[in-house]
Amino acid sequence: MVSTDLPVAAPSAVPNSAPYRQLHFDRGARPFLVLWELTRACDLACIHCRAESRSWRDPDELSTPEITNVLNDLAALGAPRPIVVLTGGDPFKRPDLSDIISYGTKLSLRMAVSPSGTPLATRKNLAELRLAGATAVSFSIDGASAESHDSFRRVPGSFDLTVNACREAVDLGFHLQVNTTVTSETVDQLPGILRLVGSIPAGLWSLFFIVPTGRGRLLTPLSAEQVEDVLLFLAEVSDVMPVKSTEAPQFRRILVQREAGPGVAPTTSLYSRLMEGIGDVLLAGNHGNVGGRNSTTSRSSGASVRSGPARRPLVVGDGYGVVFISHTGEVLPSGFLPMVVGNVRDSSIVNIYRESELLNMLRSPYLYGGRCGVCEYRDICGGSRAQAFAAYGDPLAEDPNCSFQPVTDPPAIAS
Numbered sequence: 251m252v253s254t255d256l257p258v259a260a261p262s263a264v265p266n267s268a269p270y271r272q273l274h275f276d277r278g279a280r281p282f283l284v285l286w287e288l289t290r291a292c293d294l295a296c297i298h299c300r301a302e303s304r305s306w307r308d309p310d311e312l313s314t315p316e317i318t319n320v321l322n323d324l325a326a327l328g329a330p331r332p333i334v335v336l337t338g339g340d341p342f343k344r345p346d347l348s349d350i351i352s353y354g355t356k357l358s359l360r361m362a363v364s365p366s367g368t369p370l371a372t373r374k375n376l377a378e379l380r381l382a383g384a385t386a387v388s389f390s391i392d393g394a395s396a397e398s399h400d401s402f403r404r405v406p407g408s409f410d411l412t413v414n415a416c417r418e419a420v421d422l423g424f425h426l427q428v429n430t431t432v433t434s435e436t437v438d439q440l441p442g443i444l445r446l447v448g449s450i451p452a453g454l455w456s457l458f459f460i461v462p463t464g465r466g467r468l469l470t471p472l473s474a475e476q477v478e479d480v481l482l483f484l485a486e487v488s489d490v491m492p493v494k495s496t497e498a499p500q501f502r503r504i505l506v507q508r509e510a511g512p513g514v515a516p517t518t519s520l521y522s523r524l525m526e527g528i529g530d531v532l533l534a535g536n537h538g539n540v541g542g543r544n545s546t547t548s549r550s551s552g553a554s555v556r557s558g559p560a561r562r563p564l565v566v567g568d569g570y571g572v573v574f575i576s577h578t579g580e581v582l583p584s585g586f587l588p589m590v591v592g593n594v595r596d597s598s599i600v601n602i603y604r605e606s607e608l609l610n611m612l613r614s615p616y617l618y619g620g621r622c623g624v625c626e627y628r629d630i631c632g633g634s635r636a637q638a639f640a641a642y643g644d645p646l647a648e649d650p651n652c653s654f655q656p657v658t659d660p661p662a663i664a665s
């Protein structure tokens with residue numbers, strides 16, 4: 251399966267000068283992003299698959315009428331309506347995919363799709379989605395070459411199919427997001443993948459920091475210090491192309507610290523390794539166009555003057571602004587936080603989103619434990635609730651992937 255992220259344009263964000271964006275509506279009243287696993291069926295068998303997908307469809311999948319009922323509920327929220335991202339598994343495994351997109355589009359929902367890089371991702375099939383009203387697609391690229399990507403995805407030929415589908419998607423007028431899974435196995439591929447992403451060109455590059463859930467348990471996550479260094483690298487890249495992080499919200503803290511001046515520095519050799527691989531890309535950004543967007547950085551004689559990231563990340567997270575619907579209708583804070591808070595077969599998605607006790611707790615940073623609970627950045631970061639749950643079995647615990655030491659010490663745990 252592919253990561254469940256898609257570009258979030260900024261129609262619902264408050265303009266400000268900070269290097270992040272805030273929603274202008276109550277994120278407890280309506281989601282900004284609905285990630286919808288239409289099916290778990292997929293012809294890939296990726297090492298990191300959250301859904302532990304298989305090639306056949308579950309007979310208990312939501313039916314087309316059940317899906318359109320949920321779309322009706324979401325549309326009834328009125329503007330600004332949520333973005334609906336149809337993912338999987340591989341959404342192309344559902345024969346009603348175009349009908350679902352068309353129905354949502356007619357309700358003025360913004361429909362996006364996250365297909366897998368398989369023989370189903372053809373120009374013809376993508377064009378059908380475009381015709382039905384989908385405006386954005388995302389594909390996953392986890393290696394800079396066929397060899398590295400295909401061994402991660404465990405399907406020979408997947409790299410060529412994915413890159414080709416990306417180019418077709420851009421040609422068809424889709425906004426393209428490329429997702430890359432960051433683990434010890436893939437991290438050294440990042441500079442090469444950045445070049446590839448820029449050459450396609452994608453509109454957004456999203457780094458997904460693996461959560462040890464599903465088949466992701468088999469991969470080797472980075473240390474907190476290495477995650478910090480990858481995010482510092484990503485902050486540099488953000489000057490020349492739109493980027494985002496998934497399940498690593500401390501990227502927003504790093505952007506704020508970086509804009510304020512010195513105070514955040516790499517601590518491992520990984521940062522230098524990654525930066526060595528992209529020096530020329532950053533210089534090229536001076537002239538403007540990595541990933542199809544104009545640079546916001548000006549550099550001369552090695553000095554740089556920043557005017558902020560090319561795309562400011564939005565302050566949303568698992569359960570606050572984002573909600574996940576499984577192929578059988580279960581509602582969860584995210585696909586990586588396996589705590590079911592309801593089912594759309596029993597209740598309206600809007601009611602579940604508003605009334606779930608767990609979701610309301612996730613929207614309350616003052617309830618967080620450990621460093622996240624006392625952190626001066628908790629309201630714009632808050633840590634990944636999925637990473638906290640995977641590490642401690644507690645979605646309100648501190649994010650183990652963050653190495654930041656807040657000014658205030660967390661309360662001591664009573665023995």
Ligand code: SF4
Nearest residue numbers: 622625631632633652
């Ligand atoms: S301690 Fe928690 S809230 Fe603070 S920056 Fe790290 S992850 Fe974010």
